[in-house]
Amino acid sequence: MTKSRSVEVGSKKVNLIPFSGWMVVFVLIPIALVVYYAFTGVDGFTLTNLKWIWVYRDTLWLSVWLSVIATVICLLLAYPVAYMISRAGEKMQRNATLFIMLPMWMNFLVRTYAWMTILENNGLVNNALRGIFGEDFAGLNMINNHGAIVLGMVYNYLPYMILPIYTALTKIDNSLIEAARDLGSGAVQVFRRIVLPLSVPGIISGITMVFIPSISTFIISKILGGGKDFLIGDLIEDYFLGNSGVVNYNIGAALSLVIMVMILLATYLMNRFDKDAKTSGGGIL
Amino acid sequence: MKTAGKIFNALIFIFLYAPIFVVVFFSFNSGASRAVFDGFSLVHYQEMFEDELILSSLYYSLIIAVLSAVISTVIGTMAAMGINALKGWKKSVLLSVNNIPVVNPDIVTAISMMILFVFVLSKFHGMEMGFGTLLIAHITFNIPYVVLSVLPKLRGMDQNIYYAALDLGCPPLRSFIKVVIPQIMPGIVSGLIMAFTLSLDDFVISYFNSGATFQTLPITIYSMTKKPYDLKLNALSTLLFAVVLALMLIVNLRPDADKKAKRKGAAK
Numbered sequence: 001m002t003k004s005r006s007v008e009v010g011s012k013k014v015n016l017i018p019f020s021g022w023m024v025v026f027v028l029i030p031i032a033l034v035v036y037y038a039f040t041g042v043d044g045f046t047l048t049n050l051k052w053i054w055v056y057r058d059t060l061w062l063s064v065w066l067s068v069i070a071t072v073i074c075l076l077l078a079y080p081v082a083y084m085i086s087r088a089g090e091k092m093q094r095n096a097t098l099f100i101m102l103p104m105w106m107n108f109l110v111r112t113y114a115w116m117t118i119l120e121n122n123g124l125v126n127n128a129l130r131g132i133f134g135e136d137f138a139g140l141n142m143i144n145n146h147g148a149i150v151l152g153m154v155y156n157y158l159p160y161m162i163l164p165i166y167t168a169l170t171k172i173d174n175s176l177i178e179a180a181r182d183l184g185s186g187a188v189q190v191f192r193r194i195v196l197p198l199s200v201p202g203i204i205s206g207i208t209m210v211f212i213p214s215i216s217t218f219i220i221s222k223i224l225g226g227g228k229d230f231l232i233g234d235l236i237e238d239y240f241l242g243n244s245g246v247v248n249y250n251i252g253a254a255l256s257l258v259i260m261v262m263i264l265l266a267t268y269l270m271n272r273f274d275k276d277a278k279t280s281g282g283g284i285l
Numbered sequence: 286m287k288t289a290g291k292i293f294n295a296l297i298f299i300f301l302y303a304p305i306f307v308v309v310f311f312s313f314n315s316g317a318s319r320a321v322f323d324g325f326s327l328v329h330y331q332e333m334f335e336d337e338l339i340l341s342s343l344y345y346s347l348i349i350a351v352l353s354a355v356i357s358t359v360i361g362t363m364a365a366m367g368i369n370a371l372k373g374w375k376k377s378v379l380l381s382v383n384n385i386p387v388v389n390p391d392i393v394t395a396i397s398m399m400i401l402f403v404f405v406l407s408k409f410h411g412m413e414m415g416f417g418t419l420l421i422a423h424i425t426f427n428i429p430y431v432v433l434s435v436l437p438k439l440r441g442m443d444q445n446i447y448y449a450a451l452d453l454g455c456p457p458l459r460s461f462i463k464v465v466i467p468q469i470m471p472g473i474v475s476g477l478i479m480a481f482t483l484s485l486d487d488f489v490i491s492y493f494n495s496g497a498t499f500q501t502l503p504i505t506i507y508s509m510t511k512k513p514y515d516l517k518l519n520a521l522s523t524l525l526f527a528v529v530l531a532l533m534l535i536v537n538l539r540p541d542a543d544k545k546a547k548r549k550g551a552a553k
Contacts, residue, residue, distance in 0.1 A: 013367070014367075015363040015364065015366050015367035015370075016363070016364060016367035016368070016379070018359075018360045018363060018364070019360055019361070019363065019364030019367065019379075019428065019432075020364075020379070022360060022424070022425070022428065023382050023383070023385075023428070026398060026401070026421060026422075026424075026425040027382065027385050027386060027397075027425060028382065028385075029401060030394075030397035030398050030400060030401045031385070031397050033397060033400045033401055033404065034393070034396070034397045034400060037400060077297060080290070080293055081293070081294060081297050084290050084293075084294060094537070095537075098533060098537060099298070099301075100301065102529075102530070102533065103301050103302065103304075103305055104486075105525075105526060105529040105530075106305055106308065106522050106525070106526045107486070107488075107502075107503060107506055107522055107525075108488070109488065109503070109506050109507055109510055110308055110506060110510075110518055110519070110522045111304040111305065111308065112304075113319075113510055113514065113518075114303075114304030114305070114307040114308045115304055116319075117307050117311070117319045117320050118303060118304065118307060120320070122320055123320050124307065124320055127320065127321075155300065155301075155304070158297075158300075158301070159301075208388075212388070212390050213390065213391070215390070216390030216391065216392045216393065218392065219488070219489075219507075223510075233390075233392050236392055236396060237392070240396050240399060240493065241493070249400060249403075252396060253396070253400070256392070256393050256396055256397070259390060259392075259393055260389065260393055263388065263389070263390065267388065
């Protein structure tokens with residue numbers, strides 16, 4: 001009985017052949033090509049592409065900054081919602097999660113355009129305000145700025161924050177909470193010392209699921225940012241598809257490499273934070 | 286506190302559904318404006334059904350989604366069984382590789398494959414990106430999700446049942462089909478559904494890998510938003526949303542029906 005007890009049909013090697021071949025050709029080689037392009041130019045190996053990272057430092061910084069703000073807002077909005085859903089009855093929980101996922105079934109471009117309809121100068125909100133304050137009302141400036149980009153990010157990715165936190169919260173053993181109450185903990189203490197630490201894995205996967213698409217978006221900034229505030233995703237798109245007239249895979253690859261490195265770094269920090277939280281018994285506050 | 290919570294939930298609900306309401310509402314606009322409602326009309330629905338680009342791209346989207354979901358489910362399920370049988374560093378290497386397309390932002394996955402396709406296709410005269418590259422790209426980002434949804438089912442399975450079948454004289458392939466497949470079926474099905482929906486919904490990866498001639502629905506929607514906005518898009522989105530809503534309601538009401546049936550059975 002020392003032999004592997006895993007189920008095999010044919011042999012495990014045969015099962016892995018299509019997968020391994022596919023992943024090497026269409027995942028690993030492409031990523032190697034990105035790295036290769038980032039460090040080469042017309043004359044072979046070069047570091048000049050990396051110069052563009054410095055040239056575009058403001059854009060990179062803006063992308064990081066807006067994504068961080070969007071992630072924090074998502075967390076602040078999502079946690080109470082996830083908490084309340086996890087405390088509700090079984091049927092209510094199922095309906096609530098369904099309601100949160102449902103909007104994602106409408107094409108995100110169309111939904112983001114709808115925000116334009118709502119916010120723009122002749123949009124629904126300003127028209128409603130003109131109805132109240134008269135036709136002379138100049139209108140609030142709600143679009144084509146950083147705030148609108150953040151709103152687009154929060155709107156599109158909020159469900160990705162709510163659902164993992166909700167899942168983590170439902171996994172908490174209720175007897176732990178009851179035990180803490182029996183031992184004299186108040187509601188605040190129960191939340192701080194039991195619920196919050198045990199929901200950290202959900203928070204962490206929520207943060208990655210919001211931050212990664214936010215930092216690499218190129219559509220939201222285009223629709224709601226008015227096209228004047230290019231984010232890093234817009235730059236990559238332009239260098240690969242040449243929408244602004246210049247196609248340069250090398251610069252585009254170098255910028256993509258920056259995103260990959262930032263995300264690797266963020267994932268590494270997150271995992272360390274997760275481990276710390278686990279080993280120190282959840283003393284994150 | 287409780288009312289505060291209710292108000293907060295209601296605000297989040299409004300936030301999530303306001304754009305959807307706007308899209309649905311203006312799909313019935315008799316005028317062409319995105320923000321001024323002239324009167325009720327179904328004219329944009331009629332225009333939508335007469336638009337050949339929309340209909341053909343919907344058709345292409347469905348073909349790509351079905352093919353990529355089926356192929357990635359086969360490759361992914363086999364891979365999950367192979368990975369499940371492995372131990373140690375080999376297993377963690379394969380799992381890490383599997384996670385790359387999940388963790389990488391879409392745009393990076395998209396341009397990395399685009400570089401490969403452009404590079405390879407430049408060696409063959411007259412070949413362009415299109416159906417083939419798009420299908421490959423969709424299979425690639427679908428496989429990891431299938432692996433991740435089948436793997437837990439394999440882990441949670443009692444493998445002794447499979448060996449019992451073998452001991453009782455059932456041939457390996459038949460035991461596999463009769464014993465293993467039914468147990469991991471929920472994982473396979475959810476992987477298939479996830480792959481199908483991811484493929485249907487994908488914009489970013491398709492945008493970089495579809496070429497000029499072959500358009501899926503999200504690409505068509507994007508190209509239409511670049512021109513003066515057309516309310517056909519609202520009509521289309523409303524219709525698709527209604528279909529999904531109906532499917533969701535049917536699927537979601539079914540467990541209740543099951544429970545009722547069980548309760549009835551218990552009463553007897």
